[in-house]
Amino acid sequence: MKFACCESTAEGATGGVRICSKCKNNYHIACLYPSDKKKRSPVEVKKNWLCPECSLSQPRELNNDNTPLRASTDRVIRQSPENVTLRRGGAITNVPTSPTVCLLTKTPVSYDQVREIISTEFEKFWSKIKITIVDAIAAELAPIKKEIADFQQSLTFLNGQYETLYKKVDAIESDYKSLKAINTDVGDLKTNINKLELDNNRREQWSRRSNLEIYGIPERKSENLLVLLKDIAQRIDFPLNIDCDLDFITRVAPREKNLKKPKPIVVRFLARYKKDEFLSKAKKSKMIASDLGFNNSNAQIFFNDHLTGANKSLLQRAKIIAKEHNFKYTWVKNCAIMVRRSDTSPVVHITNPIDLNKIK
Template sequence: MSITPPTGFSLKMEQTSHSSSRPKRKHDSMINENLETFQNEIKLILQQWKEDQDSKLLQIQNDMDTIKGQISDIKKTNTDIEKTLEFMTGQYDNLNLKVNSLEKECKDYSAKITILENKIEDMTRQNFQTKIEIKNVPMEYPESQPKLLEKVLNISSILNIDISSQIRNVQRLSVKAQTNNPIVVEFTSPISANKFLNAVKKFNSQLIKDKKLSTNHLGISGPHKPIYITELLTPKTKRLFYLTRELNKNKFFKYCWTVNGKIYLRKEEGSQLIQVRSEEQLQEIRNKNSL
């Protein structure tokens, strides 16, 4: 048995059905639009981010290219510096070799010069063995060689020795602009010179200080001046003897004297005899005795 709904009822059902389907389609459409808008915004953001990243990457690439260029320049500069250093090192080595060679030559020449100086010194010393030096005898005007010889003979008479036949030459040195430059007497032999020097030592050793050989013995007017008579020393030995006497003032040594142009030191009677040959040796002696 079938039941047929009323006509009005059927129409309501249809309307109701249509009215419920319309809002759903509208909602879906809005969702789609919102989604599309969101997607577009995301795309725009990503596009901007990509552009920023591309710009930054490009800048980084440019910076890297610049750095690479700078590194290349630095490498080239380092290479040039290394080459320059190698060249300079080579030049330095060459110069060092030349300097060493010159130093060796200088030492060789210095040694040869020292040998020649010693030979000249020995020859001069041998030549001076026949000569003595008389100091503190005033000069007379005019002064001639005969007058000088007379003064020397007067001294020999005071010393009680006869040397008249043993004198080869007499002269006054002109080393300084003064009136009492030394008188140099040359004898015929070293024996005669030593004989005269020994007579002076004997004369002075037998008298008190005020009675030792002086200008008064020669009858020279004026202030009393001691007369010193020593062997004639070479300039080198004279300087060394002066330095040795300065050392002796410190009472390190009791005796200091010269014989045949050679300098000797002795601490005390009976102690070891020391011959002074150079200023370097004298400095060593000073340092050793200063300790």
């Protein structure tokens, strides 16, 4: 039989043995109680007896003072035979003589020692708890860490995309500013071009102030336009001196070359008032082609101011808009386009496309 109190395997002279109810270790009565007064027979041992080690590990109520504490049983101290002090009474005569003899001595335990033991055990316990908690937290946080890593990767990708997009937007803004500046320049150029076109149109129209156009006279081979103009002057009772009043007379190509109509005749007078007087009488004559010897033609002959191409287009647009807004009159006088809603309404002058907005 093995004993926890000493290395001896004998049960002793008295055969007294105690068994711990918790750890189940064997102890000599003689080792537990060296004095005769404390020796007890095994029959008196309680079934719930605890050894000194298990008794120390049991929780107990402690006072707040520093009074030394003693265990219900003393610690087992192993000593060599040379260090054993023998007392009278033969208390240890029954202990077998062995190389090592242990005796249970009375050693007081202080509050600080208990606190140190508790602190040490608590630190061990807390260390295990911390390791367990850390492992549990690490296991729980592992998926979250993975999600965070994935999120960081996605964020890095999005950041790269954002940088690329930002550069593109910055380039677009730069191009937009350049285009805006170009657009401003184009707008200015367009304004200047329009102004130049209007100025050029006015100058061109001014150069035609002494011209008139004749529409509707059929063409003949080897025709003499001077003789034809004299005939017209005689019919409208206009005193025309070919040598003094005329600069030139000619046929011009129409704007629309596909039209199978006679080419208009342009007459340039040396004096504007002569042109105005001739034009006024010619319009009142209501002349037709047969009046000039074209027996097979009853085409109406028209006499107009010689307008520029821009003014002719403006006149056509003015006629269309005036008709849409129920204007009664649209005409040209002294190379100026005019419209009028009724006989009593004011005259509206049309000099450029913007003036068409006046026709309402």
